[in-house]
Every structure is written in structure tokens, then in C-alpha cells.
Amino acid sequence: MSDYSIAFIGTGPEPDNPxxxxxxAMAYHHASAYNGDDRCxxxxxxxxxxxxAAAFAERNGIDLAxxxxxxxxxxxxxxxxxxxxxxxxxxxxxxxxxCANADGVRAIHCEKPMADTMADSRRMAEVCADRGxxxxxxxxxxxxxxxxxxxxxxxxxxxxEVTRVELATKNLFDAGTHLVDLCNSILDDRPAxxxxxxxxxxxENVRYGVHNENQAFARWQYEDGTDAVIDTGDExxxxxxxxxxxxxxxxLELNPDGDAQLRVxxxxxxxxxxxDTGEPMADIPAAVDDIIRGLETDAEPQLSARRALxxxxxxxxxYESVRRRERVELPPSIxxxxxxxxxxxxxxxxxxxxxxxxxxxxx
Numbered sequence: 001m002s003d004y005s006i007a008f009i010g011t012g013p014e015p016d017n018p019x020x021x022x023x024x025a026m027a028y029h030h031a032s033a034y035n036g037d038d039r040c041x042x043x044x045x046x047x048x049x050x051x052x053a054a055a056f057a058e059r060n061g062i063d064l065a066x067x068x069x070x071x072x073x074x075x076x077x078x079x080x081x082x083x084x085x086x087x088x089x090x091x092x093x094x095x096x097x098x099c100a101n102a103d104g105v106r107a108i109h110c111e112k113p114m115a116d117t118m119a120d121s122r123r124m125a126e127v128c129a130d131r132g133x134x135x136x137x138x139x140x141x142x143x144x145x146x147x148x149x150x151x152x153x154x155x156x157x158x159x160x161e162v163t164r165v166e167l168a169t170k171n172l173f174d175a176g177t178h179l180v181d182l183c184n185s186i187l188d189d190r191p192a193x194x195x196x197x198x199x200x201x202x203x204e205n206v207r208y209g210v211h212n213e214n215q216a217f218a219r220w221q222y223e224d225g226t227d228a229v230i231d232t233g234d235e236x237x238x239x240x241x242x243x244x245x246x247x248x249x250x251x252l253e254l255n256p257d258g259d260a261q262l263r264v265x266x267x268x269x270x271x272x273x274x275x276d277t278g279e280p281m282a283d284i285p286a287a288v289d290d291i292i293r294g295l296e297t298d299a300e301p302q303l304s305a306r307r308a309l310x311x312x313x314x315x316x317x318x319y320e321s322v323r324r325r326e327r328v329e330l331p332p333s334i335x336x337x338x339x340x341x342x343x344x345x346x347x348x349x350x351x352x353x354x355x356x357x358x359x360x361x362x363x
Contacts, residue, residue, distance in 0.1 A: 002041035004106075004292065006034045007080035009071045009095055010087035011045050012052030026111050026138070027086040031060045033284040034084075039292055044078035046071035071095065075102035082291065085110040088209040093120035100124075100133040107134040109291055113177045113315075114308045116210045119335035121312045125305040134294050136287070136303035139181040139311070143286040143302050145279035146261040150245070150254050151186045153264060159247025160267075162187065166244040167230040168237035171205065171212040172315050173339070176232060181311040182243055182254070183228050189307055192228075195220035196327040197318035200233070201339070204350040211340050211350075218318040220330070255281055323347075 011027045027045070034040040044066035047053035053067045068074040075083070075098070083099045085092060085108060093115045099108045108128065114137055115121040128135035141147050154162060165186065167179040184192075197218030205212045215233030222228070231238045241256035250266045260274035261281060287303055294301035313331035319338035321328045342348040 003039040004041070004081040004295070005043045005078070006031075006040050006082050006084065007044040007046070007074060007078055008042075008056065008084045008086065009046050009074075009099075010085060010091075010111075011047040011056035012049055027056060027084060028059070029284050030084040030086060030109070030138075030288075031056070033288045035060065036285055037288050037292070040082075040288070043080055044068065044074050046074040072098055072102075075099060075105065079104035081105070082107045082109065084108075087111075089113055090116045090209045092116075093124045096124045096135065097127045100128045100131045100135070105133055107136070107291055107295055109136045109138065109287070109303075112137050112139055112308070113173055113210070114305075114312045116340065117335060117337045118312065118316050118332060121309055125309055128305060134291070134301065135305040136291055136294070136301050137305065137308040138284070138287055139178060139303055139308065140282045140284050140287045141178045142181055142185045142307075143290050144281055144283035145277040145286070146254065146275075146281055147182055147185065149275065149277055150243070150252055150262055151188075153252060153262075154186050154245060154247075155188065158250060158264060159245060159252055160249030162226055162245060162247045164227040164229070164246040166239050166246070167228065168239050168242065169230070169232055170234065171207070171214075171232050172199075172216050172218070172230065172318060173210060173212045174207040176230060176315060177311055179230065179242060180314050181307065184307065184310055184314075185302070186243070186245060187222060187226060189310065190226070191223045192310065192314055192330045193221050193223045194327050194329050195314055195317040195321055197321045199319070199322050199339070201343075201348050201350050204353045206353070210337070211343055213339065214350075216318065218321070220314055220317070 008027045042060050042062050045053050045056050046068040050069050057067045085095050092110055096108055096110055099105050165183045169175040169179050199213040200215040201213045217231050219229045241253040243254040245252040252264045256263055262275040263272040265272045290301045290303050317328045317330050317332040320332050320334050323338040
């Protein structure tokens with residue numbers, strides 16, 4: 001018998017026929033990871049579209065009697081140990097808090113980004129902490145082998161003292177949550193002190209129910225003086241990798257252009273030492289292992305709500321810097337999402353999007 005029963009909330013559409021902009025079928029990716037772990041058993045699923053839930057159940061060996069359109073009823077009747085939440089971002093907080101208040105739920109694993117506002121991000125973390133329910137977010141790149149190897153090299157002093165981390169991706173909120181979280185991870189989750197940012201938002205870019213800028217550039221600094229910068233948008237990125245870590249004795253790049261997953265170079269050497277771990281850059285099975293290790297050892301998971309909240313603070317703090325036109329101390333003392341608020345107030349007026357853009361494969 002498996003040690004942990006797993007239920008899912010938000011199950012569409014099928015991965016064979018994804019509808020970009022509405023869903024990346026992340027429940028299917030979660031299910032594959034749980035199915036690959038003999039400690040887990042998939043027992044129930046819920047979706048407001050019954051056909052989506054039924055298709056998911058059939059694909060993943062869940063009894064059709066345990067298919068629901070009402071997730072609260074599913075929680076009462078199935079009493080799962082772990083719930084994966086794979087719904088649009090604005091729905092995360094209410095669903096997560098309902099799961100935390102349900103009898104028998106021991107852990108909740110929610111898709112990123114954490115929530116659509118700072119207040120909701122804090123609320124879901126606080127409710128789960130009060131209820132003694134483990135809450136994690138699917139920042140799967142943090143626990144993937146290439147990222148861990150990079151963090152290990154930094155921790156071992158291979159680069160000397162880290163002075164700056166540089167990041168480049170599509171946007172701050174949806175894709176950027178992975179990279180900001182990676183930056184925090186590489187720096188051993190040291191506290192960030194302030195952020196200063198600017199954005200361009202001319203064309204509407206709504207991803208999973210939340211506005212994302214078209215282009216941004218931001219700098220933040222950690223309490224020990226280490227700097228980080230991020231460049232976002234579809235323009236040519238200012239670095240040819242996802243993450244570049246600059247140190248007094250060398251440089252490390254994660255996912256650079258080319259075939260290597262990692263490459264490292266001493267500051268006085270023009271030759272890169274390329275590393276390919278043979279493992280994926282994004283790894284949901286490793287996320288599942290992190291969830292279960294947290295339950296079995298009572299240690300804080302790498303994907304914990306505390307760490308996700310620090311990432312959200314940097315991202316929404318950048319948007320707050322745009323709104324205030326000044327540097328913002330972290331964590332930001334705001335409740336809303338400043339980018340969304342600026343759109344709703346008319347301070348930003350993006351024109352309608354020309355077409356939908358497919359989300360990142362590691363959403």
C-alpha cells in the first residue's frame with residue numbers, strides 16, 4: 001500500500017491538445033511525477049469542467065467514482081494526504097486555504113506563481129502554517145540537478161565571493177518567478193533588502209489570469225550587499241544564458257546557449273568548463289521527492305511557502321518601484337499587485353494583444 005494518497009484540483013486540458021493561455025496541463029505533469037514514486041497513489045481529481053476531470057482520471061488510473069466538479073466535496077469524501085493545485089493563479093489562495101482547512105490534508109503543492117497579490121500570498125502561507133499543513137510551490141527548477149549543481153559550486157567557493165547575479169527571461173511574474181527563485185536559491189536564500197525597477201507594458205499580456213509586463217529591467221540587493229539584475233521581454237536578452245553568477249574568482253552560467261547545462265570559468269581563464277548532468281533543467285519528480293521528504297523529516301522543503309513568498313516580494317516589489325518611481329524596501333509593505341492596480345486605474349493602458357503566446361514548457 002502506498003504511503004500517501006494524492007488528489008488534484010484543476011485538470012484540463014489534455015496534454016495532447018493544450019490550449020495555450022488557458023492551461024499548460026500541469027496536473028498531467030504532476031500526475032506523472034507522483035505515478036513514478038511508489039510512495040504515492042492517485043485517488044481523486046476535481047475540475048469545474050467534468051469532461052476534463054474524467055479525461056484526467058482515465059489517463060491516470062483514477063476511479064471515475066472519484067471524479068468531482070466540486071473540489072470541497074472531493075476533499076471531504078476522498079480525504080487525500082496531498083493535494084496538487086493546478087488552477088489559474090487568481091484562484092490559488094481560496095483553494096489552498098480550503099485545502100488547508102480540510103480534514104486529513106497534510107500537504108499542498110501549488111503551481112507557481114504563488115498568488116496574484118501580495119496579501120493573498122501572505123494569507124495562504126499563514127493559514128497553512130496555522131493549520132500545520134505543509135505548503136509548497138512548483139519552482140521545480142530549484143530542485144533540478146543542474147540548478148543544485150550550480151548552487152553547490154557557488155557554496156563550495158568555486159567562484160570566490162559572489163558579487164552579482166544576472167537573469168534573463170520572458171517576464172517577471174510568470175516565467176520570472178522561476179529565475180528569481182533560482183537566484184535566491186543560489187545565494188542560499190539570504191534576505192533581499194531593496195529593489196528598483198522599470199517596465200514597459202504596451203501590449204496586453206495576460207497569462208493564467210494575471211497581467212505580465214512586455215519588458216522589464218530591475219536591480220535588487222541582498223542584505224549582505226550582493227547585487228542581482230533581471231532583464232525580461234522578447235528582445236535579444238542581455239545575457240546568453242538564464243542565470244549568470246559573477247564572483248571574485250570566476251563566472252558560472254546556467255542554461256547557456258549551446259549544449260551544456262552549466263559552464264564555469266575562472267576569472268583569469270578564457271576556457272569554459274562545461275557540465276552536463278544528464279538530468280532535466282526542470283524536474284517535477286524532484287519536486288515530489290522534496291514534498292515527501294518534508295513530510296517524513298519535518299524539515300522545511302526547498303519549495304516551501306517561505307521561500308516562494310521571498311520570490312513574490314522581489315517581483316511585486318519591482319512593480320511597486322514602478323508605481324512609486326523610487327526604490328522599494330523588501331519585503332514590500334503592499335497588499336495588491338501594483339502592475340494589475342496600475343492597469344485597473346488607467347495609469348497603464350496596454351492595447352489588446354495581437355495573439356496568444358505559448359507558455360514556457362516548465363510552467
